[in-house]
Amino acid sequence: MSLEFLSPFGFAAGLLGLAGGLYLLHRLRVRHREIIVPTTLFWKQAVEESLARKLTARFRHPRAYAFVLAILALLLFALAGPLTQNKEARDYVVLLDGSASAARGDRFESALRLAAEVVSVLPSSNRSLLFMGAVPRTLLGPTEANLLLEERTANLQPEASPETITSELLRIARDARNRPNGVTALIVGATPLSAELVLALEQTSDAKLEILRVQTNADTENPQSPAEDDAMVALGMAPAASGDWSSVDVFLATASGKPPTVAGIDPSLLSAAPDSGYWLRDLPVARIGEALTASAGLEAQPEALTLDDSASLRAPAERAAIGVWLGPNTPSDFTEAVEADPGLFLTSAAEATVAIGSPEELASSTARALWNLADRADLDASFEASTTRQGSSFQSIFTSLHLGEIERVSDTLDVTNDSVSFGARQPGSTPQLWTDRALFAPPFELVESQSFPLLVGLTARWLAGTQAVPPFAIAGHAVPGPFRQAKDTLVTEAGSIFGAVGAAAIPPVAGDYETLHASLLSPITSGVAPAAGLLSTAGTMALTITTPADLSSGGSDWNVPLLLLALLMLLGEWYLFRSGRMP
């Protein structure tokens, strides 16, 4: 047996308080009711005079005290909410889907009613209800009264956001390891969860997490029309790949793949990205104004779910220039390139953000990032992409650097028996880029190229961490397409093998990650978010379906019997009082 609203200690303390309070009341002097009688002759003979008008008196009515204390104890016990449970007490977390997809039809209202029904049958001491909107919020905590739910959900609406249940489930799975009786997560809503994810979560929780889906009729009564199911799924902004300091590149994507509408922008400026989405390149920041707003164009469809129809992005704040230190042996062309770039400036070695030079010059550098210009024999890169003069591979380097559109390199460039390499270190250490010094000397002489200043600017920005769309193959970032042919796999220092391109586990940013399961990591690249309003039925059947009736079979409520017993005792006390057997 457990108590819903009071801990055993709280119940015992309350009972002691009641007993003590009643005892004091019984000890306090009483106020006698005055009655005039014809004679007190017989009373005098019958009674030992009770001591009145004293602060304390002898304990007068032990039987009445016991009766009242028993009745109050029963009421307190009923108030404490005793609950017997047929199975071990588990913690229940009800997750109410409040993402954009819940806004369709009356799905959210139905889910809300169902959630209220679910929490009403669960023991309140170990159940909680979370609203999974853009940010998870607790609607009912453990031991909070169900009556609060109506007030707290009065103005609750789904929010234009991706579902957050997955990340919350991960947190619950980790937390469940420390719960002796385990945790049951009850999902109210149509959030799709893959079987692999459910399995991974259960493994993470050491099999202490059970995930169930509470069935709603709305799931089957309101099928969604794919034609109406579109959304903005990506809106990202990055410094212009062209190096134009006053412009940005904007990446946009819709769920359907149709080109979005950008407020104030000519649709013809949109160019399709290689894989999916659209680029809006070299968009002057001045044209963005307050914010850039893109729409999937669903406003004209009355039945469409428009929560994710539009997305907006604020214009970038003023960017700080990056301090660059150049080693003494660095070609002077680098100095000119840095001075020409409005985002870069030359500074001392101690204050530099990016240091460029030979490995010897950079050995003692305190800069945040290093660009090593080394001989090929000294290259110390974890990832390496090399090319030779054969075929169009040299051109592919320029293409991968996004420089191909600026300067076309002739495939017939006479580069005999030489090769150049780009490389980078693993994340976690100081970002370093290793470049074959030969690239800047004859016969390649990239310093003579029109795109050389752009190469310096982009590289320095990426190394400083301000370039969101790096064109380099480096840990933590998508491997640009041209390198796919160069190497099939990338081998890390730890020996992990990633698929070269399109690998499932590509962290969204460089850094240390606790890789729980591949599917937990969203395949997010810069600015791309998963669709919120999209309804997918894939994986929804991976969960066991339950109903409130199934959940309520776990225990029985003692409140009513206790209250009835207290009432019976009250009637008994009244009878004893009326019959003169008890004062």
Added chain:
Amino acid sequence: MPTLAFEELFDPHFMESLHQLRLIAGRVPMGGRFAEQRSKAMGHGIEFRDFRPYSPGDDLRAVDWNIYRRLGRVFLRLFEEMEDLPVYLMPDLSASAYTPEATGPPGSETPLAPRAHSGLRAAMALATIALGQHDSVGVFPFSNDVRVAIRPQSGAGRTMTFAKVLSGLGPDPEGPGTTTDIVRSLRKFTGMNLRSGLLVIISDFFDPAGIEAVTRALGRTRHKLLLVQLVRKGDRDPDPIRMAGDLRLVDSETGEAQNLSITADLLNRYREAYDAFELGLTAFATRRQCGLLQLDVDEPIVDQLATLFEGGRYEA
């Protein structure tokens, strides 16, 4: 303290219902007026009682000539003398008889008529009966002393006078007091040297001196006794609603307060004390062979008097 309304006392229906009742004395003492009660005196009544030899000076109209003819001796026929029965009514006007008592749950109490009112109505009934049969009736109300309200007098025509006087009786604020002192009152009454008659004491007998002192004083009186005890059902079994919890009982006569908490044991002891009181009164009545009527003040008077006047008459 409310007095009894004249109309309440001189109700025609009430008076009519009393006509069938008679108050009979076994033998009234000699010296009374001619009336309807058999007396110890021989006289000119109509009920033959005995013969005796003729003595000079006897009334010749009483000679039984048939005996003289048969026996040759002169005897007189003796008849019972019919005289009146002095009836002395002593209604209790102490504060206990005027205590406002209530019934029903606390907070919605409906005051009951003081038990003195029933006592006065009983006195009026007995006076009416006695006056109707030419007996003399006197009224001597008492509390802690006795006083004379109506000197003994007879005549059915005085009924209204009695009603007026009785209806005007009440606890006299200028009187001797509101406590009950039957012993003293009887002593004073005896000192009046009234002709021996029927003394009717109408009281609750709640004398602080105790029932033993009361019965001792009653036993010393030379009058025939009729005790009318004014009772209420709640006297022995207090109302469990009204008499519950922690109480401060105030004696209506002495003003003494008694703090107590009502319990079952206490109620039992109370009943035992009351039973002892009743037993003392009943045992005295049995021993003295006097009448004892427990008059429930909340029930009709006449119906209860009828139980006393078994066969329409009460023989004192």
